[in-house]
Amino acid sequence: MNAVTGTGIGASVRRKEDYRFITGQGTYTDDINRPGQLHAYFVRSPHAFAKIKSIDTAAAKASAGVVAVFTGQELAADKVGGLICGWTVTGKDGTPHKAPPHPAIALDTARCVGDQVAVVIATTKEIARDAGEKIVVDYDVLQAVVDPVDTLKPNAPQLHAEAPGNLCYDWEFGDRASTDAGFAKAAHVVKLDLINNRLSPNPMEPRVAIGEHDRATDTTTCYSTSQNPHVLRLILCAFIFGLPEHKVRVVAPDVGGGFGSKIFCYAEEVVCVWASRKLNKPVKWTSDRSEAFLTDAHGRDHVTHAELALDKDGKFLALKCSTIANMGAYLSTFASCVPSYLYALLLAGQYTTPAIYAEVKAVFTNTTPVDAYRGAGRPEATYVVERLVEVAARQLNMDPAEIRKKNFIAPDAFPYQTPVAVAYDSGQYELSMNEALKMVDYKGFAGRRAESEKRGMLRGIGFAAYIEACGIAPSAVVGSLGAGVGLWESASVRFNPTGSVSVFTGSHSHGQGHETTFAQVVSEKMGVPIEQIDIVHGDTQRIPMGMGTYGSRSLAVGGSAIVKACDKLIAKGKKIAAHLMEAAVDDVEFDAGMFKVAGTDKSVPIGQVCFTAYVPHNYPADLEPGFEENAFYDPSNFTYPAGTHIAEVEVDPGSGHVTIAKWVAVDDFGNVINPMVVEGQVHGGVAQGVGQAMLEGVVYDKASGQLLTGSFMDYTMPRADDLPNFDVGMTHTPCPHNPLGVKGCGEAGAIAAPAALMNAITDALGVEIDMPATPEKVWRAAQGKVRALAAE
Amino acid sequence: MATVSMTVNGNKVSRDVEPRTLLVQYIREHLELTGTHVGCDTSQCGACVVHVDGQSVKSCTILAAQAEGSQVTTIEGLAKDGKLHPMQEAFREHHALQCGFCTPGMIMSAIDLVEKNPKLTEEDIRHGLEGNLCRCTGYHNIVKAIAAAAKTMGG
Numbered sequence: 040m041n042a043v044t045g046t047g048i049g050a051s052v053r054r055k056e057d058y059r060f061i062t063g064q065g066t067y068t069d070d071i072n073r074p075g076q077l078h079a080y081f082v083r084s085p086h087a088f089a090k091i092k093s094i095d096t097a098a099a100k101a102s103a104g105v106v107a108v109f110t111g112q113e114l115a116a117d118k119v120g121g122l123i124c125g126w127t128v129t130g131k132d133g134t135p136h137k138a139p140p141h142p143a144i145a146l147d148t149a150r151c152v153g154d155q156v157a158v159v160i161a162t163t164k165e166i167a168r169d170a171g172e173k174i175v176v177d178y179d180v181l182q183a184v185v186d187p188v189d190t191l192k193p194n195a196p197q198l199h200a201e202a203p204g205n206l207c208y209d210w211e212f213g214d215r216a217s218t219d220a221g222f223a224k225a226a227h228v229v230k231l232d233l234i235n236n237r238l239s240p241n242p243m244e245p246r247v248a249i250g251e252h253d254r255a256t257d258t259t260t261c262y263s264t265s266q267n268p269h270v271l272r273l274i275l276c277a278f279i280f281g282l283p284e285h286k287v288r289v290v291a292p293d294v295g296g297g298f299g300s301k302i303f304c305y306a307e308e309v310v311c312v313w314a315s316r317k318l319n320k321p322v323k324w325t326s327d328r329s330e331a332f333l334t335d336a337h338g339r340d341h342v343t344h345a346e347l348a349l350d351k352d353g354k355f356l357a358l359k360c361s362t363i364a365n366m367g368a369y370l371s372t373f374a375s376c377v378p379s380y381l382y383a384l385l386l387a388g389q390y391t392t393p394a395i396y397a398e399v400k401a402v403f404t405n406t407t408p409v410d411a412y413r414g415a416g417r418p419e420a421t422y423v424v425e426r427l428v429e430v431a432a433r434q435l436n437m438d439p440a441e442i443r444k445k446n447f448i449a450p451d452a453f454p455y456q457t458p459v460a461v462a463y464d465s466g467q468y469e470l471s472m473n474e475a476l477k478m479v480d481y482k483g484f485a486g487r488r489a490e491s492e493k494r495g496m497l498r499g500i501g502f503a504a505y506i507e508a509c510g511i512a513p514s515a516v517v518g519s520l521g522a523g524v525g526l527w528e529s530a531s532v533r534f535n536p537t538g539s540v541s542v543f544t545g546s547h548s549h550g551q552g553h554e555t556t557f558a559q560v561v562s563e564k565m566g567v568p569i570e571q572i573d574i575v576h577g578d579t580q581r582i583p584m585g586m587g588t589y590g591s592r593s594l595a596v597g598g599s600a601i602v603k604a605c606d607k608l609i610a611k612g613k614k615i616a617a618h619l620m621e622a623a624v625d626d627v628e629f630d631a632g633m634f635k636v637a638g639t640d641k642s643v644p645i646g647q648v649c650f651t652a653y654v655p656h657n658y659p660a661d662l663e664p665g666f667e668e669n670a671f672y673d674p675s676n677f678t679y680p681a682g683t684h685i686a687e688v689e690v691d692p693g694s695g696h697v698t699i700a701k702w703v704a705v706d707d708f709g710n711v712i713n714p715m716v717v718e719g720q721v722h723g724g725v726a727q728g729v730g731q732a733m734l735e736g737v738v739y740d741k742a743s744g745q746l747l748t749g750s751f752m753d754y755t756m757p758r759a760d761d762l763p764n765f766d767v768g769m770t771h772t773p774c775p776h777n778p779l780g781v782k783g784c785g786e787a788g789a790i791a792a793p794a795a796l797m798n799a800i801t802d803a804l805g806v807e808i809d810m811p812a813t814p815e816k817v818w819r820a821a822q823g824k825v826r827a828l829a830a831e
Numbered sequence: 832m833a834t835v836s837m838t839v840n841g842n843k844v845s846r847d848v849e850p851r852t853l854l855v856q857y858i859r860e861h862l863e864l865t866g867t868h869v870g871c872d873t874s875q876c877g878a879c880v881v882h883v884d885g886q887s888v889k890s891c892t893i894l895a896a897q898a899e900g901s902q903v904t905t906i907e908g909l910a911k912d913g914k915l916h917p918m919q920e921a922f923r924e925h926h927a928l929q930c931g932f933c934t935p936g937m938i939m940s941a942i943d944l945v946e947k948n949p950k951l952t953e954e955d956i957r958h959g960l961e962g963n964l965c966r967c968t969g970y971h972n973i974v975k976a977i978a979a980a981a982k983t984m985g986g
């Protein structure tokens with residue numbers, strides 16, 4: 040840590056952003072109201088699949104306070120482009136995925152419950168909603184299909200003419216021949232059928248969009264709950280409206296959680312921006328929670344068959360899996376890459392499995408679109424690998440820790456080329472696992488299990504040794520895989536004349552604490568206390584450029600850009616300092632805020648150098664004034680955080696209730712800037728993973744396509760009394776290819792937790808069940824074990 | 832329209848509102864106190880919790896008219912003369928918030944919990960938070976913060 044400031048790298052500095060949040064002064068998008076603002080209410084399809092025969096808007100239009108009613112026809116007449124998917128996945132047969140048209144307001148067909156059918160714009164929210172009730176839509180209701188397996192059947196309803204058989208893509212990855220060869224020589228094969236349940240991300244802040252057009256400058260502002268304002272601007276300008284980017288501003292102020300669901304460009308943003316231009320008035324839409332369940336992109340929803348081949352000693356020979364991934368009714372912004380590149384490339388896990396083959400069919404159904412949700416593809420991969428490994432240990436009667444250790448990639452094997460394209464940069468997998476075993480008191484487990492059984496309880500323990508690819512991502516690599524964008528990050532570090540610092544980052548914080556951790560990085564680099572450093576984010580007009588926050592990339596990519604900008608400032612500062620001290624530039628060193636001439640006692644503080652740069656009365660002749668630098672950083676590889684989570688549970692066979700007795704997480708995120716913030720990220724990620732494994736699951740009625748889990752009354756969110764305290768440990772294997780040596784921590788918990796918990800629950804039960812392990816499912820499964828124990 | 836009057840954070844206020852106006856709308860839209868949040872439409876999340884006559888109340892669940900004449904405290908009214916309430920301090924000290932959206936409701940609920948039961952256990956805290964959802968923190972640090980604040984508040 041920086042000795043001068045005490046607020047540098049490694050300190051659990053209390054967060055700078057907290058004061059405004061704990062005093063109610065945060066500014067979330069719904070807290071913004073613009074003069075003359077109108078309110079939008081969307082009329083949504085109550086049917087999962089229906090032809091729209093006619094829409095009668097007369098009564099709504101005639102209501103007092105209603106300013107306009109629009110349908111898809113008006114958007115089409117104005118040539119407003121449809122929503123896009125920014126990543127093209129190429130299938131087995133060499134053809135690109137099918138991305139059928141996705142109009143912001145449906146034109147002639149509604150393809151899921153909640154699909155936009157019309158919008159009412161009125162002087163108040165209440166008037167807009169009341170008028171919306173008066174719109175009469177004549178539907179021709181069609182048979183819907185919601186299940187990803189059913190939708191592939193020959194007689195299934197067809198969603199899009201552009202996607203025959205409801206198939207978005209049929210894709211494969213890895214080497215089939217070597218994988219088959221591995222299976223041919225196997226002494227043992229483990230087979231599992233797995234369902235990765237569909238989830239609703241549910242950040243606590245619902246989405247909001249405000250469009251506002253300024254006639255004087257012909258500029259439109261979109262206030263939005265976005266994780267990546269520049270990406271939203273790019274999509275709105277280049278694909279939806281055909282507007283130049285300097286005429287559109289996107290502001291994403293305080294955002295109340297995202298978890299992926301606020302990455303995407305949504306219909307409501309498009310409509311509010313378009314309507315504000317058309318009506319020359321600000322137009323605001325605030326989602327209620329029911330709409331959020333219907334319209335925020337969901338996560339996961341995989342049906343998988345997976346097999347692991349082992350030799351007689353428990354060494355992994357090959358892994359194969361075949362997955363059907365539900366994309367929902369339309370292809371969302373980054374949906375296509377989630378069950379393909381973010382999934383199959385992680386199937387090596389932490390292991391030396393020499394041959395891997397995956398095939399994925401992505402399919403359309405009459406459900407809400409599915410896209411990235413915390414972990415995005417990597418939790419699904421970890422679930423496949425870690426469930427297979429655990430079941431292999433059980434079938435071969437091996438210790439679950441030992442079978443993993445036997446197959447771990449050794450610490451001296453890095454960089455390690457996996458058979459699924461990615462090359463891991465660094466890792467010490469056994470180190471994290473040993474630490475976790477110690478923390479959970481693995482040796483004492485048998486005793487604890489016996490003690491539970493005495494009380495009529497079933498105890499189980501489960502492991503997940505996960506890996507993820509974060510720090511998304513090297514632009515050339517993702518470009519070669521079909522991404523439509525580069526995934527660099529930008530930063531601008533500006534010293535103001537009297538020494539305070541403004542840092543402009545393209546990353547976006549919606550809970551991650553960037554205003555503190557990024558300030559710590561600058562504090563460490565420049566020797567300035569964090570109180571004097573402000574992190575500015577979330578406004579395309581203030582931040583030069585950016586790609587936003589997702590894929591645990593902010594610190595590894597965005598933080599690296601900040602470091603690069605700081606390095607440029609130090610280089611410039613050395614020239615100024617050399618001039619002031621009449622020394623050679625090469626003799627000037629910088630440390631802890633002081634420029635010094637090596638081997639002498641001459642020094643000038645950075646504040647003086649900065650002031651000189653803005654008041655250049657005595658200044659190098661060939662140097663520009665000013666003390667501000669920009670930098671772009673494009674990573675050379677992904678980062679690979681990894682670790683071991685261990686869950687220990689007690690199942691009450693009488694009620695099916697599962698109590699999490701212990702949760703140990705030992706993660707290796709490389710270097711850590713603020714341990715307090717990182718632990719908080721682990722807690723939150725694990726909570727969401729526990730939610731997936733035990734509580735959450737989006738359910739559609741198969742016959743009608745209705746969403747049955749459309750509110751917090753029906754969709755079980757993890758509450759305080761569902762969760763334990765978490766025991767968090769860390770090991771530190773620095774990332775060798777970014778300047779901070781950091782790997783990213785935002786998604787790890789959500790990646791590791793479902794596998795660890797399901798391994799523990801199925802260990803207790805002695806039979807396989809799918810997520811979510813609800814009390815009913817657990818109770819049914821427990822009865823066999825109870826009988827077996829009674830017979831003993 | 833109906834005239835609804837009450838005392839909010841020590842100030843007497845009065846507004847003409849539609850009879851169907853919820854207390855949370857009155858606070859957010861009419862008084863422009865936006866620290867109180869709305870996270871659901873089924874009274875499940877607790878983002879909207881305020882104190883009405885000393886009791887924690889989900890302000891999305893009652894009409895503004897039902898609070899006629901009441902003493903209402905919102906998150907904005909907790910700090911006195913620039914000094915944070917011990918619960919606010921504890922939330923900051925223990926990193927009990929990430930995105931901050933659930934935080935005002937959490938803090939208002941937590942204060943009520945501690946005031947009703949100053950000696951509360953961890954189990955009491957977890958059970959008492961049933962009506963407040965947080966998607967970010969996994970509750971671990973919220974529970975720690977409330978336990979710590981209970982001590983400072985004289986439990």
Ligand code: FES
Binds near residue numbers: 875
């Ligand atoms: S807004 Fe969710 S309980 Fe009041």
Ligand code: FES
Binds near residue numbers: 243928930964965
């Ligand atoms: S801090 Fe984000 S919901 Fe609680």
